[in-house]
Amino acid sequence: MEKKVMSMGTVRELTGLTARQIRYYEQRQLIFPLRTPGGMRRYSFSDVERIKTIHQKLQDGFQTVELRKMGQL
Amino acid sequence: MEKKVMSMGTVRELTGLTARQIRYYEQRQLIFPLRTPGGMRRYSFSDVERIKTIHQKLQDGFQTVELRKMGQL
DNA sequence: CGTGTAAGGAATTCTGACACG
């Protein structure tokens, strides 16, 4: 499940989040999608799970900086 | 591995085949990718394996019609 | 039969910015 194979659209479907949210988590150094030669992001199933957890934590009141420090998620 | 999550580009990478070949196998009823509302194809890891097998069989001299009859691959 | 390619269009994604609170 580590293979980075899905594009933004699929991740949006699987997580229920918006592209904006997903990209923001990356900007905050919480996820690290791969890039195709053309610049497109590629995510793994693990990334999807991580994104869900991140969003959940944010709902619980945490901030992205804290989540980054926590490391695991 | 049944989830249809990857687009053509990823499948091309994982199989080493061209989009033309992959679409042809679909036209021959050997694989059945999902379609996004916008008409884009989505494949699963199982599809990728199946595509590899199909190509191998073709190399072995089989024809798509025969492969379809065989069913399993 | 299985695959290559040029052609034109449509869907998808990307970045940087302005906005809100």
Add this chain to the structure above:
DNA sequence: CGTGTAAGGAATTCTGACACG
């Protein structure tokens, strides 16, 4: 801080067709 949105461009994919052998 986390997210929405309009803007313009670039990458990706789609289909139908002509070609070859």
